[in-house]
Amino acid sequence: MAINPKKPTTSASLSIKNSDILRIYGKKSDPEVWEAFDYGDELAFNYLYRIYVPVLFRYGTQLTRDEAVVQDCIQNIFISLRSKRGTLTKVNCIKAYLFKIMNREVLKKLSKYKKLEFKDTNDLEGSFLIEVSSESKMIESECSIEIKEKLETALNQLTSKQRLAILLLYQEGLSYKQIAEVFDFNEVKTARKLVYRALNSMRNILKDKNQ
């Protein structure tokens, strides 16, 4: 094995075709991709950027409508992660981990910007609003448009944190464990409780329907 004493360069990512990056890294588990990124693999960074920046942007714009703030936060997160390569902690679910630091970053930025203290997403008015509607009608479903409207109204009366929990579960497809990570809960139980309580408001509406 000959060593090429070259400076680390970002052009490394250019020698491999774009489709190859998605193919190679798409097969790997989150901890593997994260470890490769930690080891300075530019292709892994490239992969993370492609997959998670659109996701983070969509998520960030739920926290605040100010797109410039969201862009700034995404930028800071990746700059900081890149500068800490070699010492990053293990990550089991990249999406949940990035959402967690995105929450922190946006709250920090907005607090500074608006000279107010935002401690958690409940302090952000109108964050994580929910829509209940499906593009296609499921034939076997007994959930009418009227019920969906009722559900939507009920869900949007919940706290922002509860809505976030529901959205993480259904929109982002995260598990309870991953939801706990986003909220920085020590126990998965706490995440379950948060979701269950939020779902109670739906239960009554669905019960009514059956009667």
Next chain:
Amino acid sequence: MKYEDFDIDDFLKDEFFIHWVKNRDEDTVHFWEKWIQQHPERKHIVFTAADIIKSIHYKEKISISDRLYLETFENILQAENNPVNKPHKKTWWSIFQIRNVAAVFLITVLMWLSWDMIFVPQQTEELNLQPIEWVTKIVPGGKKSIVTLSDGTKIFMNSNSELSYPKTFSDSSRTVAIKGEAFFEVQKEDRPFIVSSKGLKINVLGTSFNVKDSEDGKVAVALMSGKVRINDNSGNQVNLLPNEMLVIKENGPFIKTGFDSLEVLGWKNKYLIFKKENFYSVKKKLENWYGVEIEIKGAVNPRWTYSGVYHDEMLENILKGMSHTSGISYTIKNKKVIISNIE
């Protein structure tokens, strides 16, 4: 409670059910399709719950524009070239994730002839002490190995490498010798840790690093964290800081460079990497990695190059990939590989 007793809101809470609705991967599809067949009377409840899960969205979905996407990417890369924007740069001390690890480094030595030279100075040093029992660990081609020394130091050995170390360390120092390539995670303590490689002495001052010697007589020491000092036979001395690599040609000048950590350290985590490499370089890496012998049939186009990143991959799959993208033909028979059509 069993699924057949579930009401809508029970399904709405169930991770396995949600996973099926959201992802529809093999495992869940198999289970739920069967389950619905078995419980036709519960079909409506299942589909109503699925409908609700699918209907819940962000009220406003804002996608990132192409302009923002590209601009953000550029800003991230530029922040590195422009340290002013960098969020506080780390000192080398803060790199210690594991506090006990004094140094992590990699050494690679490929000059086998100078092996004997390494031990001469050590023997004179230990003259007054009791004879030291040395242990030699040899890792053949196609294998990798991890050695943990009595002090807790961990050494990851690459294929075709040889490590010698005393069964027990003396009270005054910890000295080991390496041929080939190894990654060191040195346990921090008072006794200095010294690695001999091809006439060089690498003093660990608190560090992690990679050392490699190559057949053309070069030794490369790459430092991940901590600090190492390198002395050669002629009394030259150089200190390395994290992310620096020192390349030394025998009796030649010391050259300090940066390094791509995946390229240099990837082997330790089972990454096999080719970066626009010519056929001979690829051949050597494969022979080393898989412990096979590669025979070339026909001419080799000197302009043939190959790039690829493989993680824990079978030889067959790599060759298959190569034949698809660069048109080579190959046959594998036991430990022998024949490659042709290198154009």
